[in-house]
Amino acid sequence: MKNQLKNIYTLMGITPDVYTFGDKILTTLQDRFEAIDATAEYNQLKVLKAMQDNRVSEACLLGTTGYGYNDLGRDTLEAVYASVFHTEDALVRPQITCGTHALALALMSNLRPGDELLSPVGKPYDTLEEVIGIRPSKGSLKEYGVTYRQVDLKEDGSFNYDNIEKAINEKTRLVTIQRSKGYQTRPTLSVERIGELIAFIKMIKPDVICMVDNCYGEFVETTEPSDVGADMVVGSLIKNPGGGLAPIGGYIAGRKECVENAAYRLTSPGLGKEVGASLGVLPQFYQGLFLAPVVTASALKGAIFAANIYERLGFPVVPNAKETRHDIIQAVTLGTQEGVIAFCEGIQAAAPVDGHVKPEPWDMPGYDSKVIMAAGAFVSGSSIELSADGPIKHPYAVYFQGGLTWPHAKFGILRSLQALVDKGIVTAEQIVEIRQ
Numbered sequence: 001m002k003n004q005l006k007n008i009y010t011l012m013g014i015t016p017d018v019y020t021f022g023d024k025i026l027t028t029l030q031d032r033f034e035a036i037d038a039t040a041e042y043n044q045l046k047v048l049k050a051m052q053d054n055r056v057s058e059a060c061l062l063g064t065t066g067y068g069y070n071d072l073g074r075d076t077l078e079a080v081y082a083s084v085f086h087t088e089d090a091l092v093r094p095q096i097t098c099g100t101h102a103l104a105l106a107l108m109s110n111l112r113p114g115d116e117l118l119s120p121v122g123k124p125y126d127t128l129e130e131v132i133g134i135r136p137s138k139g140s141l142k143e144y145g146v147t148y149r150q151v152d153l154k155e156d157g158s159f160n161y162d163n164i165e166k167a168i169n170e171k172t173r174l175v176t177i178q179r180s181k182g183y184q185t186r187p188t189l190s191v192e193r194i195g196e197l198i199a200f201i202k203m204i205k206p207d208v209i210c211m212v213d214n215c216y217g218e219f220v221e222t223t224e225p226s227d228v229g230a231d232m233v234v235g236s237l238i239k240n241p242g243g244g245l246a247p248i249g250g251y252i253a254g255r256k257e258c259v260e261n262a263a264y265r266l267t268s269p270g271l272g273k274e275v276g277a278s279l280g281v282l283p284q285f286y287q288g289l290f291l292a293p294v295v296t297a298s299a300l301k302g303a304i305f306a307a308n309i310y311e312r313l314g315f316p317v318v319p320n321a322k323e324t325r326h327d328i329i330q331a332v333t334l335g336t337q338e339g340v341i342a343f344c345e346g347i348q349a350a351a352p353v354d355g356h357v358k359p360e361p362w363d364m365p366g367y368d369s370k371v372i373m374a375a376g377a378f379v380s381g382s383s384i385e386l387s388a389d390g391p392i393k394h395p396y397a398v399y400f401q402g403g404l405t406w407p408h409a410k411f412g413i414l415r416s417l418q419a420l421v422d423k424g425i426v427t428a429e430q431i432v433e434i435r436q
């Protein structure tokens, strides 16, 4: 078997040296992989229980068209999400186009003119800047008279409780907490830390709505922010909870009133959750959620494998090789343009779709430098699938995430390393030397 494996890796362009190096690294990760498998096992049963408790039946897989009145599958799926997240209600729709849309919806439906929004964890995800109006934009919260305040994390990544207390005032209506670091260097927040932050905020102002941007965090731990006091958790179905199968969609799970507000905003006052045909996507929504715990585990293993490989080769990695994980994103600082390009070319070459395509840096709207992206996904732009992107600017870091299966994530990382070796950015001597 060992030889058979080595042979097929050779056939796929991985030299025996690179393969053996990866194998050596893997032997040091057994305990961590076991812990990830245990989390996946727990979450698999949590999802299964939610499906059984809500009596998911064959009829739930059929969709509706037109207005979508009495869509059994849609309504049951929303009950399943509410059970998984232990919330009163949930809104899970293909009409929610992406994560940003889900977050904008949750914010815009629960804030009124004169209210204030607070982020106690620093700058939110890039796309939210225009939603809030930090960068001027048509239809932003700012245009509707919703003000915004932000308290940055301290230097060491801890919460600045003093300033958070000062920032909360009679106008503060909603607090937004981003779980994942996204493309920043701050640490990702554990569910436990989110719980501590929410407890502190509720102590100062009990009626404030605490919303968590849950993108990339679902099923990484056995609990979710809604288990530790969040009034709403919000995310994208083309990330973790869609399990790679959902072709579109977003979710908001939370308190009944919050979800209701979002539903009336998504469709219309008076209509709310009653309309919104599910079309043909319900089988993928259900099956994707069912697979999500194991898919998330695969992506996590890939992230940890990448951290360990690249840290051993001397590249700075965030999170580092040993840290516990609270999301599926891995940053690797390659330090040069050539390094970023080679890494992304390697990831692209590992893709099941468009694997023959060579990615190139381009001027992406909304970015202040060229960006190179590697994505050969079944669902366009899906970042639960193996993907990487890197802005072509100092410090020349790539952000790597996803992998629907662990073997594919493993291959993708070895393929990226192979690309760096082929270009002489990592020398053959480096990997052979470390191997011994």
Ligand SMILES: *Cc1c(COP(=O)(O)O)cnc(C)c1O
Pocket (backbone or CB within 6 Å): 098, 099, 100, 101, 125, 127, 178, 179, 180, 181, 182, 213, 215, 216, 236
């Ligand atoms: C991906 C992401 C978003 C936005 O989701 P899109 O689907 O890209 O619009 C928001 N917040 C975080 C932390 C994310 O990772």
